[in-house]
Amino acid sequence: MYILFKKIFILLFFVSIILGNQLSKEEKDIILRSLSKEKYFLYQDIIINGQIVWQGVGPNCSQRYECIKKILDQYNRPIKVLDLGASNGYFSFRIAQDYQALCVMMDTSDRLLDICFLNNRLKGIVYLKQLITLQALSLLAEYEHFDIVLAFNILHHVSSCKQITDLLFKLGDIVIIETPPANDPRVHIKNNIPFLEQYLLAKMNLSGGKILGSILRPMPQQFDHISCMSVDLDLFNQIQYCENVYSKIFCFGTINNQMYSNLFFNKDIYNALGGVYYQ
Ligand SMILES: C[S@@+](CC[C@H](N)C(=O)[O-])C[C@H]1O[C@@H](n2cnc3c(N)ncnc32)[C@H](O)[C@@H]1O
Known part of the structure:
Protein backbone atom coordinates (compact mmCIF):
# COMPACT_ATOMS: atom_id res chain seq x y z
CA MET A 1 0.00 0.00 0.00
CA TYR A 2 2.79 2.41 0.99
CA ILE A 3 4.68 1.61 -2.23
CA LEU A 4 1.60 2.36 -4.33
CA PHE A 5 1.13 5.62 -2.38
CA LYS A 6 4.78 6.54 -3.00
CA LYS A 7 4.53 5.74 -6.74
CA ILE A 8 1.47 7.98 -7.11
CA PHE A 9 3.32 10.85 -5.46
CA ILE A 10 6.41 10.38 -7.59
CA LEU A 11 4.17 10.44 -10.66
CA LEU A 12 2.44 13.58 -9.38
CA PHE A 13 5.82 15.09 -8.72
CA PHE A 14 7.01 14.61 -12.29
CA VAL A 15 3.69 15.95 -13.59
CA SER A 16 4.16 19.10 -11.46
CA ILE A 17 7.69 19.48 -12.75
CA ILE A 18 6.55 19.18 -16.36
CA LEU A 19 3.75 21.68 -15.73
CA GLY A 20 6.17 23.93 -13.88
CA ASN A 21 4.06 23.90 -10.69
CA GLN A 22 5.25 24.50 -7.17
CA LEU A 23 5.71 21.27 -5.24
CA SER A 24 2.99 20.43 -2.76
CA LYS A 25 3.79 19.75 0.89
CA GLU A 26 3.16 16.02 0.32
CA GLU A 27 5.49 15.93 -2.69
CA LYS A 28 8.24 17.68 -0.74
CA ASP A 29 7.81 15.22 2.10
CA ILE A 30 8.08 12.18 -0.19
CA ILE A 31 11.22 13.62 -1.73
CA LEU A 32 12.87 14.48 1.59
CA ARG A 33 12.14 11.07 3.08
CA SER A 34 13.45 9.29 -0.02
CA LEU A 35 16.86 11.01 -0.11
CA SER A 36 19.76 8.93 1.17
CA LYS A 37 21.04 9.60 4.66
CA GLU A 38 24.71 9.57 3.82
CA LYS A 39 27.06 11.80 5.76
CA TYR A 40 26.08 15.47 6.11
CA PHE A 41 22.56 14.88 4.76
CA LEU A 42 21.10 17.61 7.01
CA TYR A 43 23.87 20.12 6.36
CA GLN A 44 22.90 22.25 3.35
CA ASP A 45 19.60 23.67 2.15
CA ILE A 46 18.05 21.54 -0.61
CA ILE A 47 16.80 23.35 -3.70
CA ILE A 48 14.58 21.80 -6.33
CA ASN A 49 14.07 23.89 -9.46
CA GLY A 50 14.39 27.09 -7.49
CA ASN A 88 23.41 18.94 -1.44
CA GLY A 89 24.51 21.14 -4.35
CA TYR A 90 23.08 24.38 -2.95
CA PHE A 91 25.76 26.69 -4.37
CA SER A 92 25.94 25.09 -7.81
CA PHE A 93 22.17 24.93 -8.24
CA ARG A 94 21.81 28.59 -7.28
CA ILE A 95 24.64 29.72 -9.53
CA ALA A 96 23.31 27.70 -12.49
CA GLN A 97 19.88 29.25 -11.88
CA ASP A 98 21.06 32.86 -11.50
CA TYR A 99 23.96 33.05 -14.00
CA GLN A 100 24.99 31.64 -17.34
CA ALA A 101 27.26 29.01 -15.88
CA LEU A 102 28.58 25.48 -15.92
CA CYS A 103 28.94 24.21 -12.36
CA VAL A 104 31.01 21.08 -11.78
CA MET A 105 30.37 19.48 -8.39
CA MET A 106 32.60 16.96 -6.66
CA ASP A 107 31.37 14.92 -3.69
CA THR A 108 30.66 11.27 -2.95
CA SER A 109 26.95 10.85 -2.15
CA ASP A 110 24.13 9.19 -4.10
CA ARG A 111 21.85 11.78 -2.54
CA LEU A 112 23.44 14.53 -4.63
CA LEU A 113 22.80 12.51 -7.80
CA ASP A 114 19.10 12.22 -6.88
CA ILE A 115 18.97 15.99 -6.24
CA CYS A 116 20.55 16.56 -9.67
CA PHE A 117 17.78 14.52 -11.34
CA LEU A 118 15.16 16.42 -9.34
CA ASN A 119 16.60 19.70 -10.69
CA ASN A 120 15.88 18.58 -14.24
CA ARG A 121 14.94 22.08 -15.41
CA LEU A 122 18.45 23.37 -14.77
CA LYS A 123 21.14 23.33 -17.41
CA GLY A 124 24.85 23.61 -16.68
CA ILE A 125 25.25 20.99 -13.96
CA VAL A 126 27.94 18.31 -13.81
CA TYR A 127 28.36 15.88 -10.91
CA LEU A 128 31.61 13.99 -10.42
CA LYS A 129 30.99 11.35 -7.77
CA GLN A 130 34.60 11.26 -6.76
CA LEU A 131 36.70 11.41 -3.62
CA ILE A 132 38.68 14.66 -3.51
CA THR A 133 42.32 13.61 -3.60
CA LEU A 134 45.54 15.21 -4.78
CA GLN A 135 45.65 12.72 -7.63
CA ALA A 136 42.08 13.42 -8.81
CA LEU A 137 42.51 17.20 -8.70
CA SER A 138 45.91 17.03 -10.44
CA LEU A 139 44.30 15.11 -13.30
CA LEU A 140 41.45 17.62 -13.43
CA ALA A 141 43.92 20.55 -13.54
CA GLU A 142 45.69 19.04 -16.56
CA TYR A 143 42.54 19.20 -18.69
CA GLU A 144 40.20 21.81 -17.24
CA HIS A 145 40.42 25.36 -15.93
CA PHE A 146 37.71 27.17 -13.97
CA ASP A 147 36.82 30.81 -13.51
CA ILE A 148 35.90 30.13 -9.90
CA VAL A 149 36.78 27.32 -7.49
CA LEU A 150 34.60 27.00 -4.39
CA ALA A 151 36.07 25.05 -1.48
CA PHE A 152 33.68 25.61 1.41
CA ASN A 153 34.38 23.77 4.67
CA ILE A 154 36.11 20.97 2.83
CA LEU A 155 39.89 21.46 2.97
CA HIS A 156 40.20 20.45 6.63
CA HIS A 157 38.49 17.15 5.72
CA VAL A 158 40.95 16.07 3.02
CA SER A 159 44.35 14.45 3.30
CA SER A 160 47.26 16.35 1.73
CA CYS A 161 45.41 19.50 2.79
CA LYS A 162 48.28 21.91 2.02
CA GLN A 163 49.09 20.42 -1.41
CA ILE A 164 45.40 20.39 -2.37
CA THR A 165 45.01 24.01 -1.24
CA ASP A 166 48.00 25.00 -3.41
CA LEU A 167 46.58 23.11 -6.37
CA LEU A 168 43.31 25.08 -6.24
CA PHE A 169 45.24 28.12 -7.48
CA LYS A 170 46.21 26.17 -10.59
CA LEU A 171 42.62 25.00 -11.10
CA GLY A 172 40.95 28.40 -11.01
CA ASP A 173 41.40 32.16 -11.57
CA ILE A 174 39.36 32.94 -8.46
CA VAL A 175 39.59 30.65 -5.44
CA ILE A 176 37.01 31.07 -2.70
CA ILE A 177 37.64 29.11 0.49
CA GLU A 178 35.53 28.95 3.61
CA THR A 179 37.33 27.55 6.60
CA PRO A 180 36.57 27.33 10.34
CA PRO A 181 38.62 29.38 12.80
CA ALA A 182 41.13 28.08 15.35
CA ASN A 183 38.59 28.49 18.20
CA ASP A 184 36.07 26.14 16.53
CA PRO A 185 35.14 23.20 18.80
CA ARG A 186 35.78 20.83 15.86
CA VAL A 187 39.51 21.49 16.25
CA HIS A 188 39.75 18.44 18.55
CA ILE A 189 38.80 16.10 15.72
CA LYS A 190 40.20 18.10 12.78
CA ASN A 191 43.54 19.34 13.99
CA ASN A 192 44.57 20.92 10.67
CA ILE A 193 41.97 23.72 11.14
CA PRO A 194 44.40 26.21 12.81
CA PHE A 195 47.10 25.45 10.23
CA LEU A 196 44.72 26.08 7.34
CA GLU A 197 43.48 29.38 8.74
CA GLN A 198 47.04 30.61 9.35
CA TYR A 199 48.18 29.41 5.92
CA LEU A 200 45.39 31.34 4.18
CA LEU A 201 45.91 34.48 6.27
CA ALA A 202 49.64 34.41 5.43
CA LYS A 203 48.85 33.87 1.74
CA MET A 204 46.46 36.82 1.82
CA ASN A 205 49.09 39.10 3.38
CA LEU A 206 51.79 37.92 1.01
CA SER A 207 50.09 37.79 -2.36
CA GLY A 208 46.77 39.61 -1.92
CA GLY A 209 43.24 38.42 -1.38
CA LYS A 210 40.32 39.44 0.77
CA ILE A 211 37.76 38.15 3.21
CA LEU A 212 34.27 38.16 1.71
CA GLY A 213 32.49 37.48 4.96
CA SER A 214 32.43 35.81 8.37
CA ILE A 215 29.79 33.21 9.14
CA LEU A 216 28.62 32.11 12.58
CA ARG A 217 29.34 28.42 13.22
CA PRO A 218 26.61 26.04 14.43
CA MET A 219 27.50 23.84 17.39
CA PRO A 220 28.75 20.42 16.26
CA GLN A 221 26.83 17.15 16.63
CA GLN A 222 23.59 18.76 17.84
CA PHE A 223 21.44 16.87 15.29
CA ASP A 224 23.25 13.53 15.29
CA HIS A 225 20.13 11.80 16.62
CA ILE A 226 18.03 12.83 13.57
CA SER A 227 17.68 9.97 11.09
CA CYS A 228 15.40 11.41 8.39
CA MET A 229 14.35 14.71 6.82
CA SER A 230 10.67 15.58 6.51
CA VAL A 231 8.62 18.73 5.82
CA ASP A 232 7.40 19.00 9.41
CA LEU A 233 10.87 18.76 10.87
CA ASP A 234 12.03 22.34 11.33
CA LEU A 235 15.59 22.05 12.60
CA PHE A 236 16.64 25.40 11.16
CA ASN A 237 14.89 27.33 13.91
CA GLN A 238 16.43 25.10 16.58
CA ILE A 239 20.08 25.55 15.58
CA GLN A 240 22.36 26.50 18.45
CA TYR A 241 25.40 28.49 17.47
CA CYS A 242 28.87 28.56 19.00
CA GLU A 243 29.56 31.73 20.90
CA ASN A 244 31.87 34.04 18.97
CA VAL A 245 33.05 31.39 16.50
CA TYR A 246 32.98 32.55 12.87
CA SER A 247 34.37 30.94 9.71
CA LYS A 248 36.11 33.19 7.19
CA ILE A 249 35.33 33.21 3.49
CA PHE A 250 38.64 33.97 1.76
CA CYS A 251 38.81 35.08 -1.85
CA PHE A 252 42.00 35.01 -3.92
CA GLY A 253 42.78 35.88 -7.54
CA THR A 254 41.54 38.35 -10.12
CA ILE A 255 38.49 38.34 -12.34
CA ASN A 256 39.33 37.96 -15.99
CA ASN A 257 36.52 39.32 -18.13
CA GLN A 258 38.63 39.28 -21.31
CA MET A 259 38.72 35.51 -21.56
CA TYR A 260 35.59 33.64 -22.69
CA SER A 261 35.01 30.30 -20.94
CA ASN A 262 33.43 27.56 -22.99
CA LEU A 263 30.67 25.92 -21.00
CA PHE A 264 31.73 22.37 -21.78
CA PHE A 265 33.37 19.75 -19.65
CA ASN A 266 35.89 17.30 -21.09
CA LYS A 267 34.08 13.95 -21.56
CA ASP A 268 37.21 11.83 -20.98
CA ILE A 269 37.87 13.54 -17.66
CA TYR A 270 34.18 13.24 -16.83
CA ASN A 271 34.46 9.47 -17.27
CA ALA A 272 37.82 9.22 -15.50
CA LEU A 273 36.60 11.19 -12.47
CA GLY A 274 33.37 9.35 -11.72
CA GLY A 275 31.04 11.52 -13.79
CA VAL A 276 27.41 10.53 -13.11
CA TYR A 277 25.40 13.59 -14.22
CA TYR A 278 25.90 16.09 -17.06
CA GLN A 279 23.04 18.30 -18.14
C1 LIG B 1 31.26 20.00 5.93
S1 LIG B 1 30.47 19.60 4.45
C2 LIG B 1 30.62 21.11 3.54
C3 LIG B 1 29.61 21.20 2.46
C4 LIG B 1 29.63 22.47 1.61
N1 LIG B 1 30.85 22.68 0.91
C5 LIG B 1 29.26 23.66 2.43
O1 LIG B 1 30.14 24.33 3.00
O2 LIG B 1 28.07 23.94 2.56
C6 LIG B 1 31.69 18.61 3.66
C7 LIG B 1 31.22 18.00 2.36
O3 LIG B 1 32.35 17.49 1.68
C8 LIG B 1 32.19 16.12 1.38
N2 LIG B 1 33.52 15.50 1.53
C9 LIG B 1 34.28 15.41 2.64
N3 LIG B 1 35.47 14.83 2.35
C10 LIG B 1 35.45 14.57 1.02
C11 LIG B 1 36.38 14.00 0.10
N4 LIG B 1 37.60 13.60 0.47
N5 LIG B 1 36.00 13.89 -1.19
C12 LIG B 1 34.78 14.32 -1.62
N6 LIG B 1 33.87 14.88 -0.81
C13 LIG B 1 34.21 15.01 0.49
C14 LIG B 1 31.14 15.59 2.32
O4 LIG B 1 30.42 14.52 1.72
C15 LIG B 1 30.27 16.83 2.52
O5 LIG B 1 29.25 16.92 1.55
Missing part, protein backbone atom coordinates in the same frame (compact mmCIF):
# COMPACT_ATOMS: atom_id res chain seq x y z
CA GLN A 51 12.27 26.03 -4.47
CA ILE A 52 13.91 25.48 -1.10
CA VAL A 53 12.49 22.22 0.22
CA TRP A 54 14.85 21.85 3.18
CA GLN A 55 16.67 24.41 5.30
CA GLY A 56 20.02 22.98 6.34
CA VAL A 57 21.61 22.99 9.76
CA GLY A 58 25.16 23.82 8.64
CA PRO A 59 26.50 27.37 8.28
CA ASN A 60 23.77 29.60 6.79
CA CYS A 61 23.59 28.92 3.04
CA SER A 62 21.87 32.09 1.82
CA GLN A 63 24.21 34.28 3.86
CA ARG A 64 27.19 32.54 2.27
CA TYR A 65 25.66 32.84 -1.19
CA GLU A 66 25.33 36.62 -0.70
CA CYS A 67 29.09 36.72 0.01
CA ILE A 68 30.06 34.97 -3.21
CA LYS A 69 27.44 36.86 -5.24
CA LYS A 70 29.63 39.96 -4.88
CA ILE A 71 32.20 38.13 -7.02
CA LEU A 72 29.77 36.40 -9.42
CA ASP A 73 28.10 39.73 -10.21
CA GLN A 74 31.37 41.14 -11.53
CA TYR A 75 31.41 38.75 -14.49
CA ASN A 76 29.91 39.99 -17.75
CA ARG A 77 30.28 36.64 -19.51
CA PRO A 78 29.49 32.94 -18.89
CA ILE A 79 31.38 31.34 -16.01
CA LYS A 80 32.74 27.91 -15.23
CA VAL A 81 32.68 26.93 -11.55
CA LEU A 82 34.16 24.01 -9.59
CA ASP A 83 32.31 23.23 -6.34
CA LEU A 84 34.39 20.94 -4.12
CA GLY A 85 32.54 19.04 -1.38
CA ALA A 86 29.28 20.19 -2.97
CA SER A 87 27.06 18.48 -0.34
Whole structure:
Protein backbone atom coordinates (compact mmCIF):
# COMPACT_ATOMS: atom_id res chain seq x y z
CA MET A 1 0.00 0.00 0.00
CA TYR A 2 2.79 2.41 0.99
CA ILE A 3 4.68 1.61 -2.23
CA LEU A 4 1.60 2.36 -4.33
CA PHE A 5 1.13 5.62 -2.38
CA LYS A 6 4.78 6.54 -3.00
CA LYS A 7 4.53 5.74 -6.74
CA ILE A 8 1.47 7.98 -7.11
CA PHE A 9 3.32 10.85 -5.46
CA ILE A 10 6.41 10.38 -7.59
CA LEU A 11 4.17 10.44 -10.66
CA LEU A 12 2.44 13.58 -9.38
CA PHE A 13 5.82 15.09 -8.72
CA PHE A 14 7.01 14.61 -12.29
CA VAL A 15 3.69 15.95 -13.59
CA SER A 16 4.16 19.10 -11.46
CA ILE A 17 7.69 19.48 -12.75
CA ILE A 18 6.55 19.18 -16.36
CA LEU A 19 3.75 21.68 -15.73
CA GLY A 20 6.17 23.93 -13.88
CA ASN A 21 4.06 23.90 -10.69
CA GLN A 22 5.25 24.50 -7.17
CA LEU A 23 5.71 21.27 -5.24
CA SER A 24 2.99 20.43 -2.76
CA LYS A 25 3.79 19.75 0.89
CA GLU A 26 3.16 16.02 0.32
CA GLU A 27 5.49 15.93 -2.69
CA LYS A 28 8.24 17.68 -0.74
CA ASP A 29 7.81 15.22 2.10
CA ILE A 30 8.08 12.18 -0.19
CA ILE A 31 11.22 13.62 -1.73
CA LEU A 32 12.87 14.48 1.59
CA ARG A 33 12.14 11.07 3.08
CA SER A 34 13.45 9.29 -0.02
CA LEU A 35 16.86 11.01 -0.11
CA SER A 36 19.76 8.93 1.17
CA LYS A 37 21.04 9.60 4.66
CA GLU A 38 24.71 9.57 3.82
CA LYS A 39 27.06 11.80 5.76
CA TYR A 40 26.08 15.47 6.11
CA PHE A 41 22.56 14.88 4.76
CA LEU A 42 21.10 17.61 7.01
CA TYR A 43 23.87 20.12 6.36
CA GLN A 44 22.90 22.25 3.35
CA ASP A 45 19.60 23.67 2.15
CA ILE A 46 18.05 21.54 -0.61
CA ILE A 47 16.80 23.35 -3.70
CA ILE A 48 14.58 21.80 -6.33
CA ASN A 49 14.07 23.89 -9.46
CA GLY A 50 14.39 27.09 -7.49
CA GLN A 51 12.27 26.03 -4.47
CA ILE A 52 13.91 25.48 -1.10
CA VAL A 53 12.49 22.22 0.22
CA TRP A 54 14.85 21.85 3.18
CA GLN A 55 16.67 24.41 5.30
CA GLY A 56 20.02 22.98 6.34
CA VAL A 57 21.61 22.99 9.76
CA GLY A 58 25.16 23.82 8.64
CA PRO A 59 26.50 27.37 8.28
CA ASN A 60 23.77 29.60 6.79
CA CYS A 61 23.59 28.92 3.04
CA SER A 62 21.87 32.09 1.82
CA GLN A 63 24.21 34.28 3.86
CA ARG A 64 27.19 32.54 2.27
CA TYR A 65 25.66 32.84 -1.19
CA GLU A 66 25.33 36.62 -0.70
CA CYS A 67 29.09 36.72 0.01
CA ILE A 68 30.06 34.97 -3.21
CA LYS A 69 27.44 36.86 -5.24
CA LYS A 70 29.63 39.96 -4.88
CA ILE A 71 32.20 38.13 -7.02
CA LEU A 72 29.77 36.40 -9.42
CA ASP A 73 28.10 39.73 -10.21
CA GLN A 74 31.37 41.14 -11.53
CA TYR A 75 31.41 38.75 -14.49
CA ASN A 76 29.91 39.99 -17.75
CA ARG A 77 30.28 36.64 -19.51
CA PRO A 78 29.49 32.94 -18.89
CA ILE A 79 31.38 31.34 -16.01
CA LYS A 80 32.74 27.91 -15.23
CA VAL A 81 32.68 26.93 -11.55
CA LEU A 82 34.16 24.01 -9.59
CA ASP A 83 32.31 23.23 -6.34
CA LEU A 84 34.39 20.94 -4.12
CA GLY A 85 32.54 19.04 -1.38
CA ALA A 86 29.28 20.19 -2.97
CA SER A 87 27.06 18.48 -0.34
CA ASN A 88 23.41 18.94 -1.44
CA GLY A 89 24.51 21.14 -4.35
CA TYR A 90 23.08 24.38 -2.95
CA PHE A 91 25.76 26.69 -4.37
CA SER A 92 25.94 25.09 -7.81
CA PHE A 93 22.17 24.93 -8.24
CA ARG A 94 21.81 28.59 -7.28
CA ILE A 95 24.64 29.72 -9.53
CA ALA A 96 23.31 27.70 -12.49
CA GLN A 97 19.88 29.25 -11.88
CA ASP A 98 21.06 32.86 -11.50
CA TYR A 99 23.96 33.05 -14.00
CA GLN A 100 24.99 31.64 -17.34
CA ALA A 101 27.26 29.01 -15.88
CA LEU A 102 28.58 25.48 -15.92
CA CYS A 103 28.94 24.21 -12.36
CA VAL A 104 31.01 21.08 -11.78
CA MET A 105 30.37 19.48 -8.39
CA MET A 106 32.60 16.96 -6.66
CA ASP A 107 31.37 14.92 -3.69
CA THR A 108 30.66 11.27 -2.95
CA SER A 109 26.95 10.85 -2.15
CA ASP A 110 24.13 9.19 -4.10
CA ARG A 111 21.85 11.78 -2.54
CA LEU A 112 23.44 14.53 -4.63
CA LEU A 113 22.80 12.51 -7.80
CA ASP A 114 19.10 12.22 -6.88
CA ILE A 115 18.97 15.99 -6.24
CA CYS A 116 20.55 16.56 -9.67
CA PHE A 117 17.78 14.52 -11.34
CA LEU A 118 15.16 16.42 -9.34
CA ASN A 119 16.60 19.70 -10.69
CA ASN A 120 15.88 18.58 -14.24
CA ARG A 121 14.94 22.08 -15.41
CA LEU A 122 18.45 23.37 -14.77
CA LYS A 123 21.14 23.33 -17.41
CA GLY A 124 24.85 23.61 -16.68
CA ILE A 125 25.25 20.99 -13.96
CA VAL A 126 27.94 18.31 -13.81
CA TYR A 127 28.36 15.88 -10.91
CA LEU A 128 31.61 13.99 -10.42
CA LYS A 129 30.99 11.35 -7.77
CA GLN A 130 34.60 11.26 -6.76
CA LEU A 131 36.70 11.41 -3.62
CA ILE A 132 38.68 14.66 -3.51
CA THR A 133 42.32 13.61 -3.60
CA LEU A 134 45.54 15.21 -4.78
CA GLN A 135 45.65 12.72 -7.63
CA ALA A 136 42.08 13.42 -8.81
CA LEU A 137 42.51 17.20 -8.70
CA SER A 138 45.91 17.03 -10.44
CA LEU A 139 44.30 15.11 -13.30
CA LEU A 140 41.45 17.62 -13.43
CA ALA A 141 43.92 20.55 -13.54
CA GLU A 142 45.69 19.04 -16.56
CA TYR A 143 42.54 19.20 -18.69
CA GLU A 144 40.20 21.81 -17.24
CA HIS A 145 40.42 25.36 -15.93
CA PHE A 146 37.71 27.17 -13.97
CA ASP A 147 36.82 30.81 -13.51
CA ILE A 148 35.90 30.13 -9.90
CA VAL A 149 36.78 27.32 -7.49
CA LEU A 150 34.60 27.00 -4.39
CA ALA A 151 36.07 25.05 -1.48
CA PHE A 152 33.68 25.61 1.41
CA ASN A 153 34.38 23.77 4.67
CA ILE A 154 36.11 20.97 2.83
CA LEU A 155 39.89 21.46 2.97
CA HIS A 156 40.20 20.45 6.63
CA HIS A 157 38.49 17.15 5.72
CA VAL A 158 40.95 16.07 3.02
CA SER A 159 44.35 14.45 3.30
CA SER A 160 47.26 16.35 1.73
CA CYS A 161 45.41 19.50 2.79
CA LYS A 162 48.28 21.91 2.02
CA GLN A 163 49.09 20.42 -1.41
CA ILE A 164 45.40 20.39 -2.37
CA THR A 165 45.01 24.01 -1.24
CA ASP A 166 48.00 25.00 -3.41
CA LEU A 167 46.58 23.11 -6.37
CA LEU A 168 43.31 25.08 -6.24
CA PHE A 169 45.24 28.12 -7.48
CA LYS A 170 46.21 26.17 -10.59
CA LEU A 171 42.62 25.00 -11.10
CA GLY A 172 40.95 28.40 -11.01
CA ASP A 173 41.40 32.16 -11.57
CA ILE A 174 39.36 32.94 -8.46
CA VAL A 175 39.59 30.65 -5.44
CA ILE A 176 37.01 31.07 -2.70
CA ILE A 177 37.64 29.11 0.49
CA GLU A 178 35.53 28.95 3.61
CA THR A 179 37.33 27.55 6.60
CA PRO A 180 36.57 27.33 10.34
CA PRO A 181 38.62 29.38 12.80
CA ALA A 182 41.13 28.08 15.35
CA ASN A 183 38.59 28.49 18.20
CA ASP A 184 36.07 26.14 16.53
CA PRO A 185 35.14 23.20 18.80
CA ARG A 186 35.78 20.83 15.86
CA VAL A 187 39.51 21.49 16.25
CA HIS A 188 39.75 18.44 18.55
CA ILE A 189 38.80 16.10 15.72
CA LYS A 190 40.20 18.10 12.78
CA ASN A 191 43.54 19.34 13.99
CA ASN A 192 44.57 20.92 10.67
CA ILE A 193 41.97 23.72 11.14
CA PRO A 194 44.40 26.21 12.81
CA PHE A 195 47.10 25.45 10.23
CA LEU A 196 44.72 26.08 7.34
CA GLU A 197 43.48 29.38 8.74
CA GLN A 198 47.04 30.61 9.35
CA TYR A 199 48.18 29.41 5.92
CA LEU A 200 45.39 31.34 4.18
CA LEU A 201 45.91 34.48 6.27
CA ALA A 202 49.64 34.41 5.43
CA LYS A 203 48.85 33.87 1.74
CA MET A 204 46.46 36.82 1.82
CA ASN A 205 49.09 39.10 3.38
CA LEU A 206 51.79 37.92 1.01
CA SER A 207 50.09 37.79 -2.36
CA GLY A 208 46.77 39.61 -1.92
CA GLY A 209 43.24 38.42 -1.38
CA LYS A 210 40.32 39.44 0.77
CA ILE A 211 37.76 38.15 3.21
CA LEU A 212 34.27 38.16 1.71
CA GLY A 213 32.49 37.48 4.96
CA SER A 214 32.43 35.81 8.37
CA ILE A 215 29.79 33.21 9.14
CA LEU A 216 28.62 32.11 12.58
CA ARG A 217 29.34 28.42 13.22
CA PRO A 218 26.61 26.04 14.43
CA MET A 219 27.50 23.84 17.39
CA PRO A 220 28.75 20.42 16.26
CA GLN A 221 26.83 17.15 16.63
CA GLN A 222 23.59 18.76 17.84
CA PHE A 223 21.44 16.87 15.29
CA ASP A 224 23.25 13.53 15.29
CA HIS A 225 20.13 11.80 16.62
CA ILE A 226 18.03 12.83 13.57
CA SER A 227 17.68 9.97 11.09
CA CYS A 228 15.40 11.41 8.39
CA MET A 229 14.35 14.71 6.82
CA SER A 230 10.67 15.58 6.51
CA VAL A 231 8.62 18.73 5.82
CA ASP A 232 7.40 19.00 9.41
CA LEU A 233 10.87 18.76 10.87
CA ASP A 234 12.03 22.34 11.33
CA LEU A 235 15.59 22.05 12.60
CA PHE A 236 16.64 25.40 11.16
CA ASN A 237 14.89 27.33 13.91
CA GLN A 238 16.43 25.10 16.58
CA ILE A 239 20.08 25.55 15.58
CA GLN A 240 22.36 26.50 18.45
CA TYR A 241 25.40 28.49 17.47
CA CYS A 242 28.87 28.56 19.00
CA GLU A 243 29.56 31.73 20.90
CA ASN A 244 31.87 34.04 18.97
CA VAL A 245 33.05 31.39 16.50
CA TYR A 246 32.98 32.55 12.87
CA SER A 247 34.37 30.94 9.71
CA LYS A 248 36.11 33.19 7.19
CA ILE A 249 35.33 33.21 3.49
CA PHE A 250 38.64 33.97 1.76
CA CYS A 251 38.81 35.08 -1.85
CA PHE A 252 42.00 35.01 -3.92
CA GLY A 253 42.78 35.88 -7.54
CA THR A 254 41.54 38.35 -10.12
CA ILE A 255 38.49 38.34 -12.34
CA ASN A 256 39.33 37.96 -15.99
CA ASN A 257 36.52 39.32 -18.13
CA GLN A 258 38.63 39.28 -21.31
CA MET A 259 38.72 35.51 -21.56
CA TYR A 260 35.59 33.64 -22.69
CA SER A 261 35.01 30.30 -20.94
CA ASN A 262 33.43 27.56 -22.99
CA LEU A 263 30.67 25.92 -21.00
CA PHE A 264 31.73 22.37 -21.78
CA PHE A 265 33.37 19.75 -19.65
CA ASN A 266 35.89 17.30 -21.09
CA LYS A 267 34.08 13.95 -21.56
CA ASP A 268 37.21 11.83 -20.98
CA ILE A 269 37.87 13.54 -17.66
CA TYR A 270 34.18 13.24 -16.83
CA ASN A 271 34.46 9.47 -17.27
CA ALA A 272 37.82 9.22 -15.50
CA LEU A 273 36.60 11.19 -12.47
CA GLY A 274 33.37 9.35 -11.72
CA GLY A 275 31.04 11.52 -13.79
CA VAL A 276 27.41 10.53 -13.11
CA TYR A 277 25.40 13.59 -14.22
CA TYR A 278 25.90 16.09 -17.06
CA GLN A 279 23.04 18.30 -18.14
C1 LIG B 1 31.26 20.00 5.93
S1 LIG B 1 30.47 19.60 4.45
C2 LIG B 1 30.62 21.11 3.54
C3 LIG B 1 29.61 21.20 2.46
C4 LIG B 1 29.63 22.47 1.61
N1 LIG B 1 30.85 22.68 0.91
C5 LIG B 1 29.26 23.66 2.43
O1 LIG B 1 30.14 24.33 3.00
O2 LIG B 1 28.07 23.94 2.56
C6 LIG B 1 31.69 18.61 3.66
C7 LIG B 1 31.22 18.00 2.36
O3 LIG B 1 32.35 17.49 1.68
C8 LIG B 1 32.19 16.12 1.38
N2 LIG B 1 33.52 15.50 1.53
C9 LIG B 1 34.28 15.41 2.64
N3 LIG B 1 35.47 14.83 2.35
C10 LIG B 1 35.45 14.57 1.02
C11 LIG B 1 36.38 14.00 0.10
N4 LIG B 1 37.60 13.60 0.47
N5 LIG B 1 36.00 13.89 -1.19
C12 LIG B 1 34.78 14.32 -1.62
N6 LIG B 1 33.87 14.88 -0.81
C13 LIG B 1 34.21 15.01 0.49
C14 LIG B 1 31.14 15.59 2.32
O4 LIG B 1 30.42 14.52 1.72
C15 LIG B 1 30.27 16.83 2.52
O5 LIG B 1 29.25 16.92 1.55
